Amino acid sequence: MARQHPITTEASSGAGALEITGLSVEYVTKRSRTRVIDNLTLTLQPDEMLGVVGESGCGKSTLAYSIMRMIPPPGRPVAGAIRFGRHGDLLSVPELYMNRLRGDRIAMIFQGAQSVFNPVRRIGRQVEDVFQAHGKDRRKGLERARELLKATQLDPGRVLKSYPHEMSGGMRQRVAIAMALLLDPEILILDEPTSALDVVSQAAILELLVEIRQRFHVSLIFITHDFAVVSSHADRIAVMYAGHIVEIGRADEIFRVPRHPYTKGLIQAIPNIRGPLRDIRAMDGEPPDLSKEIVGCPFAPRCPEVMDACRSYKPELLTIAPGHEAACIRAAMAEAQ
Amino acid sequence: MAVLSLSHIHKDFTVGLRPIFKPPRRLHALRDVTMELERGDIVAVVGESGCGKSTLARIAAGVSDPSSGTIRIQGMDLHAVSRAKARELRRSVQIVHQDPYAALNPTMTVYQALSAPLLIHRMVAKGQVRDRVMELLRMVGLNESHLAKYPNELSGGQRQRVVLARAFTVKPDVIVADEAVSAIDVSMRQTILSVMQRIHDEEGTAYLFITHDLGLARYFAQSGIIAVMYAGRVMEYGDTEAVIKGPRHPYTAILRQAVPDPDPELNQTQDLIPVRSTELPDLTQEETGCAFSARCPFAVDRCMSEVPALRPVAGADGRPVLVACHRAEELELPQEEPEVELA
Structure with a gap:
């Protein structure tokens, strides 16, 4: 479609x-x-x-x-x-x-970084979701996510495996920015x-x-x-x-x-x-x-x-x-x- | 005599499920906080x-009890007096919350909200209730037209004025303002602050002004005191201008440099102290050293192994400030530069 x-x-x-x-x-x-x-x-x-x-x-x-x-x-x-x-x-x-x-x-980060993530999925999965929703290669997506998370001064290995609640507010906002740039x-x-x-x-x-x-x-x-x-x-x-x-x-x-x-x-x-x-x-x-x-x-x-x-x-x-x-x-x- | 004195206040909360065979996990929200307010004092x-x-x-206002420590109101220990006396004393400390939407009963008019405490506490004779309500309304800059209004008919700023007037019905010695203007738009904040200031000037009310905004703290407590808290402890405590212009604790200095300045040029000279992390320490752990040591760029071995006591150190203007840092004397933290004339 x-x-x-x-x-x-x-x-x-x-x-x-x-x-x-x-x-x-x-x-x-x-x-x-x-x-x-x-x-x-x-x-x-x-x-x-x-x-x-x-x-x-x-x-x-x-x-x-x-x-x-x-x-x-x-x-x-x-x-x-x-x-x-x-x-x-x-x-x-x-x-x-x-x-x-x-x-x-055009990407948008909504008010309240706490609420932009799905609380029951790991960040890595949510990155894949973004690429899937847009009909793009998920594996390439994870590579891009790693690059962006590094750019936002986060540890990609750790973040991709984390659930949203495991991160502080500041970290979540960084992840939200990285995700918006995917x-x-x-x-x-x-x-x-x-x-x-x-x-x-x-x-x-x-x-x-x-x-x-x-x-x-x-x-x-x-x-x-x-x-x-x-x-x-x-x-x-x-x-x-x-x-x-x-x-x-x-x-x-x-x-x-x-x-x-x-x-x-x-x-x-x-x-x-x-x-x-x-x-x-x-x-x-x-x-x-x-x-x-x-x-x-x-x-x-x-x-x-x-x-x-x-x-x-x-x-x-x-x-x-x-x-x-x-x-x-x-x-x-x-x-x- | 202090109208409100808090000494060695600790507050723990139980977190998570209560295990059966071992003690529950405790979160240490306050650790050894001591503070005194004299009549007319402003502590931010x-x-x-x-x-x-x-x-x-919450503890200062009596909404919550400390785990340990002593609260004295007008010199009397709340635990040593009868319950009736404690209630009477507590009345002299009133709290104003951040959210004026939640603080007012939506089914009560302004008149009802303000007359109820007057009647319950028998502050005035029945015949004078209306006069007193009007007096209170005028004090906060409202008038007769607001008497019959319900909270939903008022703006946020007007609601916060009603909350202030209500806090003042019982003529408190101390008002605890917990982020009282944080939810108000900046263009209307100052009117609320000036109402609070006027009550202070006219009635000698003391304020415990709680805020996350260092600029606001400086403004409201300009002739008072600033207490900087971190991880449940007071890290720095001293005259407002001394603390703002020449912080002696690395945390205060980092907090100060992080505040964005509306002047784009002033921001370019910022970030003199590198920030190691923005993460808060785990408050369920027992303290082994300074709570700020994990984030502090100046931390040495001693900071990890010994909790620094709050002790007097010479402040920027020579007068002592209290600082909880082992290295307060030797550190050269950025001070306010000599004033530059702006064109």
């Missing part, structure tokens, strides 16, 4: 690894219609590590699920396209074809990969991801609620708020010259360890209710720099500096002057 | 998962 949709393997063109344009996702029930992603446009560059940061309910996980076309019902994409090179629009390719792409060309994907999506880990393990995983990206030429989408985690390791950061990307740009630039008031607030809310103790500040209010229609900028009710125009006009992402975009009227005006 | 306890910090919180 699966052979009816062989995956083309010619080299991709020079464009972005993934181009999302005008994506909107809604959760529709009889009583409500909640727009969790609203007209989102984003291009993932080849071999880059893109950090997607935002608070609960901002749509960052839904973005990941949209790319995998695995949005849990009743959610569904209502507009837009996700172009993945020669494969076309991921929102409209046949389900069987999508099935072949998942895990093979079929040599072009894109790896990681949803809160370090949130369940202790800070020392987290630091090790972050170093590992940086290394893996270079060695295996894979684009990483790193989703997290922790700004410091991505600003320290990602190439670019996309800041999400209420279903929108409100700011995107190079990590160091976003940190040094944040242009969107929400990004500024997010940075000011992190207590620092190095240097003199900074005061942290809270933002007023709470994120908007996405089941109601939002007029104007979704951040306006909480924004310390709000202007009248913000309450009636919804800002789009505008280029503020080369490679730095923000969806803020004030930022755009400051730039125009 | 930091450590990784499994270090015993939550067990310590």
Whole structure:
């Protein structure tokens, strides 16, 4: 069955690894219609590590699920396209074809490394399962697994014979990363990969991801609620708020010259360890209710720099500096002057 | 006089099946922990998962009993006083958990949640209950409109405020905050922290602030104390800024360097101490040496054979900190560099 949709393997063109344009996702029930992603446009560059940061309910996980076309019902994409090179629009390719792409060309590590494994099968068997499911040679698979486990600084002999419960959280996350790379994907999506880990393990995983990206030429989408985690390791950061990307740009630039008031607030809310103790500040209010229609900028009710125009006009992402975009009227005006 | 004092607290748990002919396997969650809180003190306890910090919180709050050791509240040994007296004393230590969703009864309104303890403990006369509830709500930044709400109608941040207000109904001397803001989004964390800070400033409430987040510990206990725990033991204990700027225990130094900094440049100068492993020791084994020795890049033979005592060592600012490391004096751990002016 699966052979009816062989995956083309010619080299991709020079464009972005993934181009999302005008994506909107809604959760529709009889009583409500909640727009969790609203007209989102984003291009993932080849071999880059893109950090997607935002608070609960901002749509960052839904973005990941949209790319995998695995949005849990009743959610569904209502507009837009996700172009993945020669494969076309991921929102409209046949389900069987999508099935072949998942895990093979685009892999995802879900939140909670504890739960991604089958608890009653040894890791070695689960590696074989991956290759079998994709109609590939299992023996070659084990060789590849050995290579990848070594790359993630684990002992392949021991890990392949282990059950998931025999490993610590940090080890499981390493194994999950190795398994996700088994079929040599072009894109790896990681949803809160370090949130369940202790800070020392987290630091090790972050170093590992940086290394893996270079060695295996894979684009990483790193989703997290922790700004410091991505600003320290990602190439670019996309800041999400209420279903929108409100700011995107190079990590160091976003940190040094944040242009969107929400990004500024997010940075000011992190207590620092190095240097003199900074005061942290809270933002007023709470994120908007996405089941109601939002007029104007979704951040306006909480924004310390709000202007009248913000309450009636919804800002789009505008280029503020080369490679730095923000969806803020004030930022755009400051730039125009 | 200390409002809460814990001395030589040990806590064991039985793990696995209970064998018939030999003693059961014991997991040593806490080993010889001693801590004192005076009125208005803030002690932040930091450590990784499994270090015993939550067990310590539960014991301090009286939710769980220690296997051995003494708990004194207002100078009185809980085991030496009558049960009625012990209950009365325990009331002065209240706990706030991580999950405000689970901490509130979903079928009780905010008013009910806050009035029940006032009535049960006869904190105020019946006629004044409503006034007191309003006073508590205002203290945590909520108002009359929240009185009739059920927990599911409140956001996470608002729920945690209700939990704080409830903890405060009985006017405790100590609040044990076990990861109290960890489940709250960063943009709203500071409002909860400032409520806690205000209660501290106005009422002199002491805090045992348990967290895995070193940055948060530094912020909340900025004028207080940090206790760093590892494998059930306190590894370092001292004034917050001294511990953060110039850790004397290798574990504290490794923990500190592992915290990612939002500034991409600061991270590139990181990793001054190599980390040998990220695995925690087996807590069911009897201790033969320093619990951290297996991961410590500076471990010597003595570290494997002798458990280091928590002892005073000169800290970064000259004042003593308590450190459980044989080599604390001789090691040159990375210290905070002189402050650089940022443009």
